[in-house]
Structures are given as C-alpha cells and as structure tokens.
Amino acid sequence: MKRVGEVVRTAQGLAVLRCPDDDYPDIGTMVIDEDLKSVGRVVDVFGPESRPYAAVTPDDDVQLPLLLGKAIYAR
Numbered sequence: 070m071k072r073v074g075e076v077v078r079t080a081q082g083l084a085v086l087r088c089p090d091d092d093y094p095d096i097g098t099m100v101i102d103e104d105l106k107s108v109g110r111v112v113d114v115f116g117p118e119s120r121p122y123a124a125v126t127p128d129d130d131v132q133l134p135l136l137l138g139k140a141i142y143a144r
Contacts, residue, residue, distance in 0.1 A: 070142040073100055073111075074123060079133040084109070084125040086141055093121045099144045100125055108141055 073094050074086035094100070098111045108131055113124040125141070127133055 070101070070144075073098070073141045073143050076136040076139050076141060077122075079137065082126070082133070083112070084127055084133055084136050084141075086123045086125060088114075088121050088123060091119050091121070094123055094143050100141050101144050102136070103140055103142070107144075108136065 072089060074088040076084050077087045078085045088094075093114050094111045096111055096114065100108045100111060102108050107128050109125045109127040111123050112126045114121050115124070116122040127136075
C-alpha cells in the first residue's frame with residue numbers, strides 16, 4: 070500500500086486529501102482506508118506541485134465526515 074495523503078476537509082461531496090510530497094496519485098486511482106475498505110476514486114489533483122491536494126469521489130456507502138483526519142492509501 071502506498072499512502073496517498075490525509076483527509077483535510079470535505080467539500081461538495083468530495084474528500085480532499087493533502088498529499089505528503091510531490092508524489093501524487095493519478096486520476097482514477099482507487100483509494101482505501103487503513104482497514105483496507107474501499108473509499109473511492111481520485112477525480113482531481115490540484116494545488117502546489119511540491120505538496121498537492123487530491124479530490125476523491127467517495128463510494129456510495131462511505132460517510133465523508135468520518136474520514137476527516139484519516140490516512141488514505143492507493144490500492
């Protein structure tokens with residue numbers, strides 16, 4: 070598993086992750102939580118190149134407020 074980032078906020082039905090460095094996920098990457106449960110897919114990468122943000126559209130059964138502060142990983 071590769072760490073994608075940490076959920077820093079939710080906005081417009083998306084989870085916004087802060088990537089730890091300039092190695093960010095590709096759009097379409099499937100992401101999971103620390104319990105290996107599917108969270109969703111990366112739909113956008115934005116912000117500064119040195120430490121970008123990634124927007125994740127959640128799966129239907131994911132409750133976004135519960136993801137705040139959690140580490141998210143690429144499958």
